[in-house]
Amino acid sequence: MTTEATNKCTIIDGKKTAATIRQELKEEIESLAQSHNGIVPGLAVVLVGNRVDSATYVRMKKKAAVEIGIHSIDVTLPITISQQDLKAEIEKLNQDPKVHGILVQLPLPEHIKESEILMAIDYTKDADGFSARNIGNMWLGRGTGDPPLAIPCTPAGCIDLLQRYEIDITGKECVVLGRSNIVGMPVAALLQSCNGTVTVCHSRTKNIPEIIGRADILIAAIGKPEYVRGEWLKPGVVIVDVGINDKPDATKKRGYRLVGDVHYDEALQKASAITPVPGGVGPMTIAMLMKNTVNLCRHSLGLPRLTLRNKIHRSLSHRDFVHTTIHTTPDAAAANGTN
Numbered sequence: 001m002t003t004e005a006t007n008k009c010t011i012i013d014g015k016k017t018a019a020t021i022r023q024e025l026k027e028e029i030e031s032l033a034q035s036h037n038g039i040v041p042g043l044a045v046v047l048v049g050n051r052v053d054s055a056t057y058v059r060m061k062k063k064a065a066v067e068i069g070i071h072s073i074d075v076t077l078p079i080t081i082s083q084q085d086l087k088a089e090i091e092k093l094n095q096d097p098k099v100h101g102i103l104v105q106l107p108l109p110e111h112i113k114e115s116e117i118l119m120a121i122d123y124t125k126d127a128d129g130f131s132a133r134n135i136g137n138m139w140l141g142r143g144t145g146d147p148p149l150a151i152p153c154t155p156a157g158c159i160d161l162l163q164r165y166e167i168d169i170t171g172k173e174c175v176v177l178g179r180s181n182i183v184g185m186p187v188a189a190l191l192q193s194c195n196g197t198v199t200v201c202h203s204r205t206k207n208i209p210e211i212i213g214r215a216d217i218l219i220a221a222i223g224k225p226e227y228v229r230g231e232w233l234k235p236g237v238v239i240v241d242v243g244i245n246d247k248p249d250a251t252k253k254r255g256y257r258l259v260g261d262v263h264y265d266e267a268l269q270k271a272s273a274i275t276p277v278p279g280g281v282g283p284m285t286i287a288m289l290m291k292n293t294v295n296l297c298r299h300s301l302g303l304p305r306l307t308l309r310n311k312i313h314r315s316l317s318h319r320d321f322v323h324t325t326i327h328t329t330p331d332a333a334a335a336n337g338t339n
């Protein structure tokens, strides 16, 4: 219809934001080396087997690390490795003082018990923040647990994008689509920490379109291409689309293109802001992994986690671990206060 008013929708640029964060981290790493005897943060990336997608992601992570001055330690293991041998490899990394962060690329081969491997990573080196202790501390209220040492990267990236685009979470109806351990559950914890009112939808939820229709902020993470339709959405909703799905497309060289969990073109007509796929949450995930690595390195030196800028601080929650923007000097962080 030509008479329909056109909607103004901000495209949230994850690619550009992630580049800004990596630049901030690069400067932080340089100043850390100066104040701490040339220290270099080290990230070990463990890849088991030869899944093409995993190999691509691991390559992207290594490249990002090297570019900002993180020492990247590559551990590539055969798909046939035993549970015990894989645990022994992780134990070696736990003991290695050059390694501040350890990431085991998921999914692992079927014969490996994933939870047991994640548990084998030293809590102080858990770069993904997937350990039960980290996740538990995320859910605990202020003063009743330690702040987590690392925040799961994709959820942290979602919140950081909202903050950097000055989208306030306080009092908002936040709907999370998906309840996975790596996205849905932790992003729900973060949104609640930022004073959002959170509803988590999953495969047994009744009336998903109706619940989505209430959302001021929608985080879509179910891995179903273009699942969320425009007509479900409340006008003005902010959409963070975590899905990265292949969709057959004969016009593309690869034979497919990437789409999110939200029907992007339809959503553009309703939303006030949206993250695209690609170029949205994906690059932020990697930037947050770099940030966790720097924070774990800082922790090993007895320094506090990087905190947020004062400007964004006001819109934030009472829980200091949610702070996702960084200061370049710990002194500045202390002066601004982290609570």
Ligand SMILES: Nc1nc(=O)c2c([nH]1)NC[C@@H]1CN(c3ccc(C(=O)N[C@@H](CCC(=O)O)C(=O)O)cc3)C=[N+]21
Pocket (backbone or CB within 6 Å): 057, 060, 103, 104, 105, 106, 107, 128, 153, 154, 244, 258, 277, 278, 279, 280, 281, 282, 283, 284, 285, 286
């Ligand atoms: N232990 C562990 N930690 C992870 O963080 C982890 C993992 N395992 N397993 C797999 C998922 C996936 N993941 C992505 C990272 C970057 C992009 C990314 O940068 N995507 C680009 C597009 C890339 C393309 O063109 O394929 C974008 O969205 O713009 C996507 C996905 C991290 N993961």
